[in-house]
Amino acid sequence: MDKIRLVHVGLGAWGGNWATHVLPQHPDLEVVGYVDLVAEKRYAIAARLGEPPQKFFAHLDDALTYGAVDAVSIAVPIALHAPVARQALEAGKHVVVEKPFAASMAQARDLVALAERKGLVLAVSQNYRYYPAPQMVAQLGHRGTFGKIIGAKIDFRRNAFAERSRNTQIPDPMLADMAVHHYDLMRMLIDEDPASLSARSWNPAGSPYRMDAAAAMTVTFPGGANVSYRGSWVDPGPQTAWAGEWQLDFERASILWTARGDQPWQTKRDRVQILRPNAELEDVALTAFPLHDRAGVLAALAERLRTGLEPPYFPSGRANLGTLGMIEAALRSATSGGAPVQPEAA
Ligand SMILES: NC(=O)c1ccc[n+]([C@@H]2O[C@H](COP(=O)([O-])OP(=O)(O)OC[C@H]3O[C@@H](n4cnc5c(N)ncnc54)[C@H](O)[C@@H]3O)[C@@H](O)[C@H]2O)c1
Structure with a gap:
């Protein structure tokens, strides 16, 4: 296959950004169509891109x-991920769908089975995987130089008031919508599915969110790693980058890292540092990453289609089931007052 002939569905706040900032000039793609139910969105993007109306x-x-x-590629509201993905797969097309993969594990498993039956690639756009820092941390950690992983502390802070958040009505803004990125990075870096997860969530006083916008959780992995996580959309402290601030502890050193600055097309906030006992923090030089965020997901999809092999850390639908399982476990734990829940494995 030369270039992937792609149809993009969803021209809303984020899906429109796919159309204007990710798909144009992507070396592996030719966009042959754009889809949105709402005519004004189609007209606006057509005008912005200078594309003919016949492609909309x-x-x-x-x-x-x-x-x-x-x-x-699919960037529609979550409830529609599965039906639109099913429609594309049934028509014999490969699919890349926004996170979270589907509204339930059952829907996601159905889609994975359908794609496999049809010999099609189904991928989930876990775009935070495609930044220089997490890729470097994965390489350093998996090489085993620092010994076995023993745990992680993760902080995610945004300030809804400073950002004048508009997306305040979404369901489970912290434990589902945002933390899905952090669950997925835990699984990528620890290279296991969690054994147990215990979560609490709350809505801070004055929060503009309809549902709980802050959460804390402990996640235990079968190899013994323990993760403590704090996340909030309504935190008066200094805002973290979107991947959060991580301290990943190994037997002989810790890796401190963060990634994904305020604009998704920037990698300048990516940082990786190593802390060895009784030593100064050591900066790790990061490899340039021209196709990052969703462009990185699409480049990986192109490689998968070209070679028939999954590139490292490829977020296939099957691999992503574990990430979706963490969302369901976190929500179940939080509604039962923090009781430990075993996430459904991939
Ligand atoms: N990965 C990330 O960092 C990230 C960031 C933001 C949003 N997202 C995800 O992107 C997805 C879309 O988010 P958004 O902010 O663009 O949502 P949005 O509500 O702003 O836009 C959704 C668009 O889909 C269109 N639509 C609805 N049903 C359709 C259908 N059946 N066929 C065609 N078009 C249809 C709507 O008209 C609308 O324009 C969500 O799943 C969200 O979770 C991911």
């Missing part, structure tokens, strides 16, 4: 019958 559709079916299509 209200329904995915029409886009799929218009010309040759290899794959579909």
Whole structure:
């Protein structure tokens, strides 16, 4: 396959950003169609991109019958991830869908089975994997130089008031919508699925969010690593970068890292440092990463389609089941007052 002929579905706040900032000039793609139910969104993006109106559709079916299509990218509300992905897979197209993968494990498992039956690639856009810092940390950790991993402390802080957040009505903004990135990074870096998870969540006084915007949790991995996590959308402290601030502890050193600055197309806030006992913090030089965030996911998809092999850390639908399992476990634990829950494995 030369370039992937892609149809992109969803031109809302984030999906529109895919169309304007991620898909144009991507070396592995040719966008052959854009889909959104709302005409104004289609007109706005068409005008912004200078693309002809014939490439814009209200329904995915029409886009799929218009010309040759290899794959579909999906950035619609979560409840529609599974139905739209199913429609694309049934039409014989590869799929890359936004996080969280689906509204339930059952839906996600159905999609994985369907893709496998049809011999199609189904991927989840876990875009935080595709930044220089987590990729470097994964390499350092998995090499075993610092010994076995013993745990991690993770802090995520945003300030809804400073940011004038608009997205305050989403369900479970912390434990589902945001922490999904952090669950996925835990699984990528620790290279295991958790054995047990205990979570509490609350809505801080004055929070503009409809549902709990802050959470704390402990996650235990089968190899013995323990993670303590704190996250808040409504924190008056200094804001962290979106990947959060991590201290990843190994037997002989800790790795301190953060990634994903305020704009998704920047990597300048990525930082990795090593702390050995009785030594100064040591900066690790990061490898340039021209295709990062969602462009990195799409480059990995292209490699998977070209070679038939999954590149390292590739967020296939099957691999992502463990991340979705952590969302469900966290929500279940929080509604039972923090009781330990065993997440459903991938
Ligand atoms: N990975 C990240 O960092 C990140 C960041 C933000 C949002 N997201 C995810 O992106 C997805 C989209 O978020 P958003 O902020 O763009 O949402 P949004 O509500 O702003 O936009 C959704 C768009 O989908 C369109 N739509 C709805 N049903 C459709 C259908 N059946 N066919 C075609 N179009 C349809 C709507 O008209 C709307 O324009 C969500 O799943 C969200 O979780 C991911």
